[in-house]
Amino acid sequence: xxxxxxxEKRIIVTGGAGFIGSNFLRRAVPRYRQYLFVNIDCLxxxxxxxxxxxxxxxxxxVFEKIDVRNDELLADCFEKYDVNAVIHLAAExxxxxxxxxxxxxxxxxxxxxxNLLELARRRVHDFRFxxxxxxxxxxxxxxxxxxxxxxxxxxxxYAASKASADYLVQAYHKTYRLDTVISNCSNNFGPxxxxxxxxxxxxxxxxLKKEIPIYGDGGNIxxxxxxxxxxxxxxLIFHGGRSGNTYNIGAGYERPNLDIVTGICxxxxxxxxxxxxxxxxxxxxxxxxxxxxxxxxxxKIKSELGWEAVESFDQALENTVRWYLDNQExxxxxxxxxxxxxxxxxYSRRRN
Ligand code: NAD
Ligand code: TYD
Numbered sequence: 001x002x003x004x005x006x007x008e009k010r011i012i013v014t015g016g017a018g019f020i021g022s023n024f025l026r027r028a029v030p031r032y033r034q035y036l037f038v039n040i041d042c043l044x045x046x047x048x049x050x051x052x053x054x055x056x057x058x059x060x061x062v063f064e065k066i067d068v069r070n071d072e073l074l075a076d077c078f079e080k081y082d083v084n085a086v087i088h089l090a091a092e093x094x095x096x097x098x099x100x101x102x103x104x105x106x107x108x109x110x111x112x113x114x115n116l117l118e119l120a121r122r123r124v125h126d127f128r129f130x131x132x133x134x135x136x137x138x139x140x141x142x143x144x145x146x147x148x149x150x151x152x153x154x155x156x157x158y159a160a161s162k163a164s165a166d167y168l169v170q171a172y173h174k175t176y177r178l179d180t181v182i183s184n185c186s187n188n189f190g191p192x193x194x195x196x197x198x199x200x201x202x203x204x205x206x207x208l209k210k211e212i213p214i215y216g217d218g219g220n221i222x223x224x225x226x227x228x229x230x231x232x233x234x235x236l237i238f239h240g241g242r243s244g245n246t247y248n249i250g251a252g253y254e255r256p257n258l259d260i261v262t263g264i265c266x267x268x269x270x271x272x273x274x275x276x277x278x279x280x281x282x283x284x285x286x287x288x289x290x291x292x293x294x295x296x297x298x299x300k301i302k303s304e305l306g307w308e309a310v311e312s313f314d315q316a317l318e319n320t321v322r323w324y325l326d327n328q329e330x331x332x333x334x335x336x337x338x339x340x341x342x343x344x345x346x347y348s349r350r351r352n
Contacts, residue, residue, distance in 0.1 A: 004036060004080075004081050004082050007034065007035055007036035007060065008034045008035060009032075009034070009035040009036070009084055009085050010035070010036045010038065010081045010082055010083045010084055010085070011035055011036065011037055011038065011083070011084075011085040011086070011087060012038045012040050012077070012078075012081070012083050012085070012086045012087070012116075013025060013028075013037055013038070013039050013040070013086075013087045013089065014040045014041065014068055014086065014087070014088045014089055014090035014112075014116070015040075015041055015047070015088075015089035015090030015091060016037075016039030016040070016041055016052070016063075016089070017039065017041040017043060017047035017048055017049050017051060017052065017063075018041070018046050018047055018048075018051075018089065018090070018093070018194075019046070019051075019093075019188070019190075019192050019193040019194060019227065020089055020132070020188060020227055020230060020231070021039070021041070021089040021090075022048070022051035022052050022192055023190065023191070023192060023227045023228065023230075023231050024087070024089070024231045024234055024235075025037060025039060025052060025055055025061070026051075026052065026054055026055055027228070027231050027232075027235075028231075028235065029055040029058050029060060029061045030055065030058070031235075032060070033060055034060075035060060036060050036061075036062070036081065037060060037061050037062070038062050038063075038064060038077065038081050038083065039052070039061065039062070039063045039064070040064050040066045040068065040074075040077065040090065041063070041065065041066075041090060042065060042066060042067035042068070042090075043065060043340065043343055044092075045194070045337075045340070046093065046094075046194050048192070048194075048333075048334070048339045048340075048342065049063065049342045049343050049346070049347060050330070050333070050339055050342045051192045056346075062081075063347065064077055065343065065347075067112075068090050068108060068112030068113075068115055068116060069107055069108060069111055069112050069115065070115075071115040071118070071119075074115055074116065074119055075119055078119045078123070083119075083123070084123065084126050084127055084128070085127065085128045085129070085130070085238075086116055086120060086127075086128075086129050086130065087130045087132065087234065087238060088113060088116055088129070088130065088131050088132060089132045090108065090112060091105075091108060091109045091112075091161075091162070092104050092105045092108050092109060092158065092161075093158070094158070094194075094196055094197065095136070095156045095158045095159070095287065096196070096287065097158075097196075098156050098157040098158035098161070099156060099157065099287070099288055099289075102157035102161075105157050105158055105161040106157075106161055109158075109161035109162055109164070109165050110161050110164045110165055110168070113131065113165035113168055113169065114168055116129070117129065117168060117169065117172045117178070120172070120178055121172060121176050121178055124176055124177060124178050124179075127178065127179060128179045128180075128181070128238065129169065129172070129178055129179065129180045129181075130180075130181050130182075130183070130234070130237065130238045130241075131165060131166060131169045131180065131181070131182045131183075132183055132185070132234065133162050133165065133166050133182055133183060133184045133185075133246075134159065134162050134184060134185060134186075135184050135185065135186045135187075135223065135248070135250065135294050135296050136154060136155070136156065136158065136159035136162065136291070136294070137152045137154050137159055137162055137163040137166060137184060138150050138151075138152060138153060138154075138184075138294075139152075139153030139154055139155050139159070139291060140153075140155065140291035140292045140293055140294070141293055141294070141295055142292070142293065144295070145295045145296055145297035146248065146294075146295065146296050146297060147248065147297045147300075148184075148245075148246045148247065148248055148300055152166070152167075155289040155290075155291050156289055156291075166182055166184075166246070169182055170182070170244075173243070173244045174244075179243045179244075180243065180244060181237050181238065181241035181242075181243070181244075181245060181246070181247070182245075182246040182247070183233065183234060183237050183241075183246070183247050183248075183249055184246060184247070184248050184249065184296070185225065185230050185233070185248075185249040185250070186222065186223035186224065186225050186249065186250040186251070186294055186296050187222040187223065187224050187225065187294070188224075188225055188226075188227045188230050189224060189225075189226065189227065189316070189317070189320055190226050190227030190228060190316070190320050190323075191227070191320065191323040191324075191327070192227075192330075193227070194334060195331055195334055195335065198222075198257060198260060198261070199260065199264070199317075199320065200324060200331070202260070202261050202264045202265075203264055203268070203320075203321055203324045203331075204324070204331055204335075205280065206264060206265055206268050206277045206280060207268065207324070207325070207328070207331075209277070209280060210280065211280055211281075211282040212261055212265075212277075212280045212281050212282060213282055213284045214257060214258060214261060214281055214282065214283050214284065215257070215284060215285070215286050215287045215290060216283075216285075216286035216287070216290060217258075217283070218256060218257045218258030218261070218281075218283065219256050219257070219258065219292075220256065220257050220290060220291070220292055220293065221254050221255065221256050221257075221292070221293040221294065221295070222254070222255065222257070222260075222293075222294050223250045223251070223252065223253065223254050223294050223295045223296050224251065224253045224254075224255055224260070224313060225249065225250060225251040225253070225309060226251070226309070226311040226313075226316035226320075228311065229249075229251055229309040229310060229311055230249055232307065232310075233247070233249040233301060233305075233307050236301070236305040236306070236307050237249075237301070237305065240304075240305050241304075241305070242304070247300055247301045247304075247305075248296040248297060248298050248300065248301065249296070249298060249301060249307070250295070250296030250297075250298045251298075251309035251311075251313070252295075252296075252298070252309070253309075253313040254293075254295055255313070258281075260317075261281055262278055262281070263317060264317070264321060265277035265278045265280070265281070266278070267317065267318055267321045268321060268325075271321070271322070271325060272325075
């Protein structure tokens with residue numbers, strides 16, 4: 001049984017078994033032994049507890065298999081751990097899935113955020129609520145950069161659901177004086193990303209010598225950031241962000257999709273020496289509502305909180321490719337679904 005009284009903060013991290021959440025927890029749990037981290041995740045296809053092996057037995061970490069759509073279980077959890085902060089990452093996160101089936105995005109990303117806000121509101125005097133959001137809320141930009149003051153103009157059901165959640169968080173700050181911060185980050189890449197997103201999908205297909213699909217003409221531009229730079233930014237914003245504020249997080253590495261894919265093919269060719277893999281690139285029909293360009297102005301987090309992206313893009317991409325090469329079992333398990341059994345095998349019999 002966890003003795004919650006000895007922890008200065010009792011923080012619910014939602015979506016901690018996903019890509020960014022697990023990168024965040026592997027960094028934060030050893031770093032902040034004075035905090036208890038309660039990982040709430042319902043383990044969708046994107047949730048993999050195997051991502052958390054390095055912290056799963058730590059005394060200031062606990063996992064609760066809870067769906068953020070379930071307000072009763074959430075309420076019990078808030079009570080059980082006397083929670084005084086939330087870092088909210090749980091979401092349906094893939095644009096293509098949101099186009100095929102938007103409902104889960106509405107339920108998890110909007111209703112789930114609402115459920116958490118309602119519980120936070122009851123503890124308003126001693127609570128920080130950090131919503132981890134995306135640059136996709138701003139839509140596409142031809143020239144220039146999005147600032148924190150740019151109007152929201154979401155294109156996909158995913159982006160619209162995240163924008164709705166941001167608005168709810170802002171409303172709870174204004175109406176109920178809840179201490180909130182929102183971070184809007186650009187496209188992440190790095191270890192433990194589910195191989196449906198562009199970077200890990202390309203690495204996997206390149207390794208298997210399967211076709212690598214490029215939507216449209218491949219000229220769509222994203223502002224890429226290495227996941228560890230994002231996690232450092234989350235730490236700074238959670239601890240030092242001004243209440244009621246939003247912070248953009250972007251490293252400024254703007255690249256067209258075709259450059260990303262070509263770059264990955266060349267890195268793997270160099271590492272394995274059996275290319276060229278570029279011939280696997282296959283242009284396919286465009287994504288409906290496909291945003292042409294994302295680009296963020298991150299001067300606010302730099303000047304207020306001293307954040308900088310420390311990883312160079314080329315080095316981070318190289319390291320990422322190396323990680324997937326060294327962890328092909330992890331990739332295979334994602335595809336076969338084997339990773340979903342990790343909870344049953346290692347966790348479900350345990351008591352918290
Ligand atoms: P992910 O899809 O890898 O992980 C999402 C996690 O949330 C999974 O562990 C999943 O099991 C869990 N989850 C989903 N629905 C849930 C529910 N109803 N209840 C409880 N848990 C649930 O996503 P990610 O890429 O790690 O993104 C994390 C957050 O960061 C999301 O809110 C996303 O919008 C935001 N974000 C992501 C990026 C990016 O490039 N990946 C960029 C900016 C912001
Ligand atoms: P993605 O990784 O899905 O992130 P997001 O849609 O949140 O930006 O896609 C990144 C870019 O890559 C986006 O412009 C769509 C494109 N893309 C492809 O061209 N082919 C693919 O197979 C995927 C998954 C994405």
